[in-house]
Amino acid sequence: MDAMSQARFAAALLDPDMGVPEEVATPENGRFAVYRNNVVAGLATALATRFPAVETIVGSEFFAAMAGVFVRRHPPRSPVMHEYGDAFPGFIETFPPAAGLTFLPDVARLEWARGVAYHAADTAPIDPGVLTRLAPDALPGLRIALHPSLAAIASDHPIRTIWAMNSGDGEATPIERWEPEEVLVVRPHEDVLVRLLPPGGAAFVAMLATDRPLGEAAAGAARPGFDLAGALALLIGTGSIVAVRTDPSSEERS
Amino acid sequence: MVICGLPAAAGVGFRPEHFADIVAAPRPIPLVEIHAENYMGAGGTPHRMLRTLRERHALSIHGVGLSLGSAGTLDDTHLGRLAALCDRYQPAVVSEHLAWCRDGGTFLADLLPLPYDEATLHRVGDHVDRMQTVLRRMVLIENPSTYVGLRDSAIPEPEFLAALAARTGCGLLLDVNNLHVSAVNHGFDAAARLSAFPLERVGEIHLAGHARVADPAGGTVLVDDHGSAVDEAVWALFRDVVARTGPVPTVVEWDNEVPSWAVLEAEATAAQAILDRVARRRAA
Secondary structure, X not given: OOHHHHHHHHHHHHOOOOOOOOOEOOHHHOXXXXXXXXXXXXXXXXXXXXXXXXXXXXXXXXXHHHHHHHHHHOOOXXXXXXXXXXXXXXXXXXXXXXXOOOOHHHHHHHHHHHHHHHHXXXXXXXXXXXXXOOOHHHHHHOEEEEOOOOEEEEEOOOHHHHHHHXXXXXXXOOOOOOOOEEEEEEOOOOOOEEEEEOOOHHHHHXXXXXXXXXXXXXXXXXXXXXXXXXXXXXXXXXXXXXXXXXXXXXEEOO | OOOOOOOOOEEEEOOHHHHHHHHHOOOOOOEEEEEHHHHOOOOOHHHHHHHHHHHHOEEEEEOOOOOOOOOOOOOHHHHHHHHHHHHHHOOOEEEEXXXXXXXXXEEEEEEEOOOOOHHHHHHHHHHHHHHHHHHOOOOXXXXXXXXXXXXXXXXXXXXXXXXXXXXXXXXXXXXXXXXXXXXXXXXXXHHHHHHHOOHHHEEEEEEEOOEEEEOOOOOEEEEOOOOOOOOHHHHHHHHHHHHHHOOOXXXXXXXXXXXXXXXXXXXXXXXXXXXXHHHHHHHO
16 A cells, blocks of 8 residues: 555545545445544544533534534644644634634634643742742833743633533523633643633733733733733732743743 | 563553542552553643553553554654653553554544555564664554455465564564454454464553444444443453463553443453463463
8 A cells, every 4th residue: 555545545534525445445335434434533522522612512413513524624733632623713713604603713712722731841830929029120121931831812702701601510601791801721730720811911911922021011911901910910820920030131930 | 472561460541530540449450551642742630640650550652643554754753752752651561553544744543454465564564663763662563453455455464463573573462352353344253363363472462342333235344442341252362362372461441431440440350360360270
């Protein structure tokens, strides 16, 4: 079975309209379908494990159909299954049957971030005392190294509320105030945390992540409702900070 | 029999949902096997669990994604990640499959069949050589479950595996369920297949459940889904094997519809009882 035969075999696995590959000795018994099902249903199940709230929201039948289309169009590039599905939120955005669920792609982004955090490198958060000991005039120039597991997502929809209602023991109830939510995802120790950020918080975190000093990040994030002290307290309290430095030449760790 | 560093006892394929029960079990399960690809993240709970397992149990690392049967060169990036995992945890044994699962840059997440001919023997032989060189150890290669016959297959599977072992010095992982599934699906006599199997190269045995599924032609196909208890026919073959080899490190796999720890542990206990009987008979 040379490269061309394997390519044909692989294409036929993902395309139900292609016939059984000519390499198969007994095409008439229909058993090539076992491989087709193993591949597509197996990968759809892997996605359901990765995006459980999305599956709860749309139902398992809809999810399997949507995942099946995704799998055929974007098969994995790596044998490491927890790396599969980064394109799924963007795919949902363009999947016409899900168009009415405008919040769904961002819920999927939240779940993807949770999975990434779950497998991210282990790093100890900084001792919060390091920050309280800093001179106030050092704060605007402070550069903050964030935890490698951290992600921040800004949505036009109440995605943390929706995600929580559709996860674990959550219960779905009508959402009275449909407001944008910004979410922090981080795993400082064993458990993945999902916390609400103040408005502008995701932009604030994004600027810190690109090594912009605290003062500049705060100015960039400023908008009605942005609360710098609250955002900083949240980062410290969740163990999202692993190092700080007051000028480019020195780095202070716990 | 190939000595691979695992105890000749019965263990389980590890499922994270069983971690607390495994750690708390009054009689520690003697060996656990993990799927390599599930531990290729940088950190977090998977590695915390694996560190604990490695301290308390003999560890087997079982790869499912290297695609030893792919045309072209082996995926060195993936082999490098496997090598790093093995360096980090120093397992007693490392195994992979006689199958392919990658076409170019696309990973197909299933163990796909290979025609057993000279070209495949050369290619898989080269890839096993490379794997053993990079990992600096002998590896075990597992016989697959297959659902279709391939036009170019000319060599019976047991003979093919014997030739692969002779060529590369690798050991074999005899999956008794796969042997049964393939024998039924292709109309071979499983006992005869077993008699032809190069048992002297076997370093580990797998047991698992399979499903019976109707095929479109009105027949029944057995699917290796690791989703139920070990079938009686597979237990019978297992007793046959170990009567010939003596006790062999044995892993019960149950990866779908995962049962409670008590149910899986009972399967391992049943396998252990068979190994114990063989050991007593040999000692007598």
